[in-house]
Amino acid sequence: MMKLSLILALLSVSGGSGLRVTSVSGQDVTLTCKYDIKTNTARPVCWGRGDIPSSGCNNQLIASDGSQVTFGGGASSRYRFLGRLQDGDVSLTVLNVSETDAGRYGCRVDIYGWFNDEAHHIDLSVERAPQTTRSTAAVSGGSGLRVTSVSGQDVTLTCKYDIKTNTARPVCWGRGDIPSSGCNNQLIASDGSQVTFGGGASSRYRFLGRLQDGDVSLTVLNVSETDAGRYGCRVDIYGWFNDETHHIDLSVERAPQTTRSTAAGMDGSRTFLLVLLCAGFGVLAALTVVFIVANRPRRKNSDPQVYSQVWFRGGSPGEESHLRGGEGGGGEFRSTVLYSYRV
Structure with missing residues (x-):
């Protein structure tokens, strides 16, 4: 039993493949985790800090039974499921991320059957944000942020303004530097309540924050390497030269292959290895018994x-x-x- 437990520990996902995400303090960052809900139906899921254990999640932050959401004891309300749970999107969004949020996060999806759980861990790095600036006529040379994501994830590029002071304002997002007015290659925009998309822009560009709170962050769903580059956000503030502008440089890395675990999503080859090892222990035990019986001392009868x-x-x-x-x-x-x- 001790040997079998050791084998299970060695095959756990603590050393499995993972993703790396870099964000900037003050932004919202999305750590992607999805599963095939059509095949598996709605399943329980949890997110925690640290490596993924053999069951559940370490230091649980947030969880769902497939429809309802619960929070771990003492976990911050900054942890949110902003994706569509009904589509199997159980990505974790951390609002207003800070440098203390850096570290490893683990996602577990409880799939029916032995060794079928899907498990992912993501290493989050958080950099200190530079001071943002207002523009005069353009911010092409202004300060900017840098975000690194991995292909296949959803990435959030943060842009917020003080809606209490300015009331709801028009906003736009585009590709490239921010011009003297509007946005280049406009992707998505809002007049403060309604959302419109740029001509030919992908539906992968979303406002998932609360517009009514001044959160006009751009989320790019299922990001790919072709999405890398500069993005610009403009908030139209009353008065001359008062627009708030931000540009963000997005880098997208190729994702490594994800794996299943033993008690946390083991893949087929590991399952076969475990079965083979168990069979080997069975044969070894049988041979041991035969050897002991064959070499048992015999008593001579001299009658x-x-x-x-x-x-x-x-x-x-x-x-x-x-x-x-x-x-x-x-x-x-x-x-x-x-x-x-x-x-």
């Missing part, structure tokens, strides 16, 4: 056992009589007893 008794006539041992009192001439009969010792 002689009569094997046969043969009668001879007239002192001539070579002349065998069929019966002790059988036919033939006179003479003396002798008997010879042959002994065998049972070992």
Whole structure:
């Protein structure tokens, strides 16, 4: 049993493949975790800090049974499920991320059957944000932020303004530097309540924050390497030269292959290895029993056992009589007893 437990520990996902995400303090960052809800139906999921254990999540932050959301004891309300749970999107969004949020996060999706859980861990790095600036006529040379994500994830590029002071304001997002007015290659925009998309812009660009709170951050769903580059956000503030502008440089890295775990999502090859090891232990145990039985000490029995008794006539041992009192001439009969010792 100890050997089997050790094998399970060695095959756990604590050393499995993971993703790396870099964000900037003050932004919202999304750590992606999705599963095939059409195949598996709605399943329980949890997010925690640190490596993924053999069951559940370490230092649980947030969880869902497939429809309802619960928070770990003492976990901050900054942890949110902003994706569509009904589509299997259980990505974790950390609002207003700070440098203390850096570290490893683990996502576990409880899939039916042994060793079928899907598990992912993501290493989050958080950099200190530079001071943002207002523009005069353009911010092409202004300060900017840098975000690194991994292909296949959802990434959030943060842009917020003080809606209490300015009331709801028009905003736009585009690709490239921010021009003197509007946004280059506009992707998405809002007048403060309604959302519009730029001509030909992908539906992967979303406002998932609360517009009514001044959160006009751009989320790019299922990001790919072609999404890398500069993005610009402009908030139209009353008055001359008062627009709030931000540009963010997005880097997208190729994602490593994700894996299943033992008690946390083991893949087919690891399952086969575990079965093979169990079968090997069974054969070894059987051979051990056979060896012990075959080499068990034997007790010798020195009591002689009569094997046969043969009668001879007239002192001539070579002349065998069929019966002790059988036919033939006179003479003396002798008997010879042959002994065998049972070992």
